[in-house]
Amino acid sequence: MSAYRTYIIVWIALLILTVLTWGISYINLGMGNVAVALLIASLKAALVALFFMHLRYENRLVWAFALVPLLFLALIIFGTLADTMSR
């Protein structure tokens, strides 16, 4: 029973956050738009990962499989960016 409830609550939160991020996009905050949009997206992603994908209840090995790729993602983005930005 509580599994269904958790999913519904997370779903509602995701919908609210979606409307929020869509709404904020019409307001001009300059660079703030990028930060806010990514923040909200990351919050939504975290909700999907933790609850829909059960990450919250998984062991450390699964967490490692989930998080380590993100480190390498950061590596390729910032490694490539380091060149672009210093040219």
Added chain:
Amino acid sequence: MHDVTETKTHSSGQALETAKLGIWCFLATEVLLFGALFTAYTIFRVSDPQMFLTEHLKLNRIFGAVNTIVLICSSLSVALGIAAIRQGKQRMLRICLILTLVLAATFLGVKYAEYSEHIARGELPGTNNFFSLYYMMTGLHAIHVCGGMAALGTMLVMAYRGKFSAEYNTPVEITGLYWHFVDLVWIYLFPLLYLIG
């Protein structure tokens, strides 16, 4: 041919754990697959912010938001389906799978409408780097949606054949994890392409 798949694990619990590690490992590869495109996005956004400012307004924000909601609902439906089969509720699983497939098809339908609009206006993959990014990223994502539909469809067929139960539902669980990942990627694509200029 001797099939060793059953003798290799010590218990069904371990079989589920093995399958889960397998899918998470696969999702790790997907992070890097899309990651290269996110890298290209970052590079061009930093080197040509003006292009993003003008071009992103040409995307249909409503369609984008609708599709985001469609995918979020589809994540819910597949999660509910898995919760159901864990309690042995076969019929509810089938309904949820069908719902997920319908929502996935809706997503593709909206994307088709969007692409048609853009193509009609002459906004093609080769037009400029913003649209290259748009088509490449949403295109790769759409291919993954198709793959997900194939997997979900397979799950539906197996569900109709009564293959799943409270004791055994690993394939559905794995498919669900893949599907949530597809949703996850879109959660980032939507703001990055449609919302920020």
Added chain:
Amino acid sequence: MTDVTAHTATDDRGYLTEKGFWSWAATLDHKRIGVMYFYTTFLFFLLGGLLALVVRLELMTPGPSLISDHAFDVLYTMHGNMMIFLFIIPAIPSALGNFFIPMMVGARDVAFPRLNLAGYWIFVAGVIVVLASLVQPMDTGWTFYTPYSAKTGAAVTTISFGIFLVGMSSIVTGLNFIVTIHQLRAPGLTWFRLPLFIWAMYATSIIQVLATPVVGVTFLLLAAERLLGVGFFDPAKGGDPLLFQQFFWFYSHPVVYVMILPAMGIITEIIPVFSRKPIFGYKAIAYSSLSIAFIGFLVWGHHMFVSGMSNTASVIFSFLTFFVAVPTGIKVFNWIATLYRGSIFLDSPMLYALTFIFLFIIGGLTGPFLGALATNVPLHDTYFVVAHFHYTIMGGTVMGYFAGLHYWFPKMTGRMVNEKVAKLAWVFIFIGFNITFFTMFILGLMGMPRRYAEYLPQQQGLNIVATVGSWILAVGVLIMVGNFIRDMFHGAQATANPWHSKTLEWQTASPPATENFEEIPVVTEWPYSYGKKKE
């Protein structure tokens, strides 16, 4: 594949017993899949080698003599593509890894046997598509740099899809191994009781899983540029050709560790067995495999120092490049320390293992010359680079592969390799290899650029020497291959454990039964307790 002859004492051919095309094509047995990968990849070793021989023939005289400049471009490009994508990347992991990882961890198969089979057929599909591209053969170099690769008339789009498929096979293999090593270890087989080949393969698999997708997308984007006008790499559209190189090398640097780590793992297995001594520094070697894999991801820019990358990025990448020498050096030190005061048995596996250490040290030491910014500038794109990577990849990985093939031949086939002929082959290979490739260091220092059929007259002497070396090397390879073929059918019957090794794969019959073990073994100690009591 027929393999039973009148020389077998028993008729038990284990996993080889069942016959017929479908028993191979639809097999779920990791050993059979490994064998299929072996033959497919070895075919490209031979084909790629043939291309190299023609290249060297052309290079006996400056300027196009036998073939046109364009044909020359095609030859070295396809030599590179075949050797790298169709041979050296898949060979040890998919052939020997598939065969031995499950056995070494005490399992009956990999975690996902059907995925394993799918991976093989995806590889074959990729091979077919790559070969299909020969209708308009590549002339871009194996590195496919834009803008040329986006504009050339060669069938780049076709080969891009082929390489994408081959890459998928690599990912599938790595994924399967990671989960197998985590989940299917026999009771009592803790991480620090694992053979070091398994640690090496685990590190390799991590690279395969995380790096390969990036090159997959890179080739997809190259195809998209050619087909759809996507302009990420096109300056006319605000794109950057260097971005292609960033993506390409983000994979292609780590992939050289996919090439070398498994070979290092093989050496680490062979040295203790043939020194009758426990491996020195087990944990250091285990951790060094992981370190090499990790550091390997940090240095990709060192291929791009003269491409227009910023000075800041160049300095950072050059600095980081030196770090990979540390875990590598640790391994070399530990191998030598294992040999020290060991009881050395110079059978063919050990001969190749020692050859690996010697040649890899040379190749490895020439790395810093290229990693240091100042020396990179005059050496970039010269034969120095060609020599460096042939010493590390051929002197390293291929020698390690040969070592593994000689070591595990009895287990895979149930027969022994003829040692005399194996050693004769080795003499030709060793001498031929060094003559061919050492001269290239000198040619590189003399400034001879790679990928040109043209060179200065005073460089001809050494070019002729290198070509003659290539013939000697080829003879050696042919003798080795002939020996393997002959021994497969007529070699002496092998016992279960002819080398008296303590790793689990040797605690099975030669060749092993399909299910590997009658009973899953229970492991109580590490596999390197040699020399403690009388064998």
